[in-house]
Amino acid sequence: MIEKYLPDLPDYIKGNVPKSVAVEIEKLIATNAKFRAEYDAMRSVMQRIEMASEVMQSEMEQGVPPFYFANFADKVEQRIAAAQRTPMERVFAGLRRLLEPKGRFQLAGICAAALIVAMLFNGVLRLDFHIASGDIAALKRAYPEAQDEKNPTLATRVATVQFAAGFMPEVSLSSLNDEEEIAVLNKLKEELPTADDGDFNILSDDDVKSLLPTL
Amino acid sequence: MTPDKELIARFKQGGSQGEKAFTELVRRYQEKVYWVCRRMLKSHDDADDVAQNVFIKVHNGLSGFNEEAEFFTWIYRIAVNETINFIRAQKVRSAAPIDDLINEPSDDAERPDESMEREEQRRLIQEAIDTLPEKQKVVFMLRYYDELAYEEIAEMLGTSVGGLKANYFHAFKKIEEYLKLRLKQH
Numbered sequence: 186m187i188e189k190y191l192p193d194l195p196d197y198i199k200g201n202v203p204k205s206v207a208v209e210i211e212k213l214i215a216t217n218a219k220f221r222a223e224y225d226a227m228r229s230v231m232q233r234i235e236m237a238s239e240v241m242q243s244e245m246e247q248g249v250p251p252f253y254f255a256n257f258a259d260k261v262e263q264r265i266a267a268a269q270r271t272p273m274e275r276v277f278a279g280l281r282r283l284l285e286p287k288g289r290f291q292l293a294g295i296c297a298a299a300l301i302v303a304m305l306f307n308g309v310l311r312l313d314f315h316i317a318s319g320d321i322a323a324l325k326r327a328y329p330e331a332q333d334e335k336n337p338t339l340a341t342r343v344a345t346v347q348f349a350a351g352f353m354p355e356v357s358l359s360s361l362n363d364e365e366e367i368a369v370l371n372k373l374k375e376e377l378p379t380a381d382d383g384d385f386n387i388l389s390d391d392d393v394k395s396l397l398p399t400l
Numbered sequence: 401m402t403p404d405k406e407l408i409a410r411f412k413q414g415g416s417q418g419e420k421a422f423t424e425l426v427r428r429y430q431e432k433v434y435w436v437c438r439r440m441l442k443s444h445d446d447a448d449d450v451a452q453n454v455f456i457k458v459h460n461g462l463s464g465f466n467e468e469a470e471f472f473t474w475i476y477r478i479a480v481n482e483t484i485n486f487i488r489a490q491k492v493r494s495a496a497p498i499d500d501l502i503n504e505p506s507d508d509a510e511r512p513d514e515s516m517e518r519e520e521q522r523r524l525i526q527e528a529i530d531t532l533p534e535k536q537k538v539v540f541m542l543r544y545y546d547e548l549a550y551e552e553i554a555e556m557l558g559t560s561v562g563g564l565k566a567n568y569f570h571a572f573k574k575i576e577e578y579l580k581l582r583l584k585q586h
Contacts, residue, residue, distance in 0.1 A: 192565040195544075195572055230576040237525035238545070240518055248444040254434070258426040261455045262419075268456070 187213065187220050194227045404428075404471040411462055422462070426455050429475055432546070436479045439541050440487065450486050454479045470555075476548070477556040480538055487534075528578040532571055539564055540571040 190210050196202045197210045213220040270278060283292040402424065410421035433454050438447035457478050465474060532540060538557070542548045543564075550561040557564075 192562075192569040195568055196565075201547075226576060227572060230572055230579065233521060233579065234525055234544075234572075234575065236518065237522040240522040241526060244522075245438055245444075250444070253448075254430055257430045257434075257451070258423050261426055261452055261459075262423065264452060264456055265459050 187217060187223075190220070191223060194224060195231065198224075198228055198231050405467055408462060408465060408467060408471060422459060425458070425471075429472070430455075433475060433479045436476065436541070436546060437483045437486075439545055440483045440537065446486065446490075450482050451479070454482050457482065470552075473552055473555050476542075476552070480542070480556060484534060484538065524579060524582055525575070527582075528575040531578055532574055536567050536571040536574065539567040543568050 190206070190213060193202055193206055193210060197207060202210070210224075214224050215221075267275075267278070282288045283295075404425065407421040407425050411418045411425075430451070434447055434451045437450040437454070438444065441447045441450065454475070458475055461478075465471070529537065529540070535557070539553060542553050542556075543550070550564050553559075553564050554561050
C-alpha cells in the first residue's frame with residue numbers, strides 16, 4: 186500500500202494529484218508512521234528546492250541579455266538562410282557583410298594587408314641579386330690601385346662602387362652623394378674603352394639625348 | 401491566435417507565407433525551448449546555441465511532421481534530445497567548465513547572513529541536481545519546472561507513466577540523500 190502511493194508524494198505536495206489519490210495519501214499520513222516520515226522528508230526537501238529554485242531562476246533570468254527573445258527569431262532565420270545558400274551566394278553574402286558599417290574596418294584591414302603584400306612582392310621582384318663574387322673581383326681588377334692601402338681615398342671610392350653594385354641601378358645612384366658620383370664617373374670615364382679600342386663605340390651627345398627618354 | 405496546425409500547414413505550402421508561419425512558431429515557443437535548455441545547461445551562451453539548433457532542426461523536419469501528433473511535444477522532445485547531446489559532447493570535451501575550476505573570490509563576504517545562507521542552499525541544490533542520472537534529471541526538470549503532464553513526458557521520452565513517476569520520486573530522494581551527506585560533512 187505504502188509503495189503504491191510513495192511515487193505520488195511529490196505531486197501530492199504540489200497539489201497535482203486527483204482527489205481520489207489525495208484522499209488515500211492523507212489516510213496513510215494519518216495512520217502510517219513510516220509513510221508520515223516519508224511525507225515529512227519529502228516536504229522538507231521540496232521546500233528547500235523551492236527556495237533555491239527562486240534564487241536560481243532569478244540568477245538565470247539576470248543572465249539573459251536585454252532584447253534576447255525579441256531578436257531570437259531573426260538569429261534563427263539568419264542561420265537557416267546561411268545553411269540554404271549556394272557557395273556563390275555565400276561569397277556574395279560575405280562581401281555584403283564586409284560592406285556593412287560593421288565590416289568596413291575589416292575590409293580596410295584586408296585591403297591594407299593586400300597592399301603591403303603586393304608592395305613587398307613587387308620589391309622582391311625588382312631586387313638586383315647579381316652581386317656575384319666575380320663582379321667584385323672584376324672591379325678589383327679594374328682598379329688595382331684600390332688594393333693599395335697607402336691610397337685610402339681611392340680604396341674608399343672602390344668600396345663605394347662595390348657597395349653601390351649590390352643595389353639595383355636607381356638605388357645605387359641615389360645612394361651616392363654628388364662628390365662620390367663625380368669621382369666614380371670620372372674614374373669610369375678614364376677606364377672605359379674608347380672607339381679606338383675596337384669593339385666599343387662611344388655614343389655621341391645626340392645619341393644619348395635620343396636614347397635617354399626611352400631608357 | 402492562429403493554431404499551430406494551421407501555421408504548420410502554411411509552412412508546408414512554402415514560399416514567404418510559409419517562412420512567416422515558421423517565424424510565428426519560433427516566437428511562440430522560443431522562451432519555452434530556451435528555458436528547457438537553460439535549466440539543464442550551465443550558461444546562457446550554451447542554452448542560446450542549443451535553442452537555435454532546436455529550431456533549425458524543427459525547420460528541417462517540419463515538412464515531414466505528422467500533424468496528428470502534438471507539435472508542442474515534438475519540439476520539446478527535440479529540445480531535450482539536443483540538450484542531452486550537448487551535455488554529452490561537453491562531458492567528452494572537458495570534465496568541468498573552466499569557471500568551476502577557478503575559485504575566484506566572490507562577493508559573499510559583503511552579503512548579509514541570510515543571503516549567504518540562501519546562496520549556500522542554492523549551490524547545494526544545484527550540485528544535487530547536477531548529480532542526478534541523465535534520465536532522472538530530464539524527468540525532474542520537465543515535471544518540476546515545466547510542469548508537463550506525465551503523459552506528455554512519456555510521449556517525448558518513449559517511456560511509461562509509471563516509470564516516470566518512479567524516476568521523479570527517486571530524483572527527490574537522491575537530492576535529499578545528497579543534502580544529508582553534505583550536511584554531515586559540514
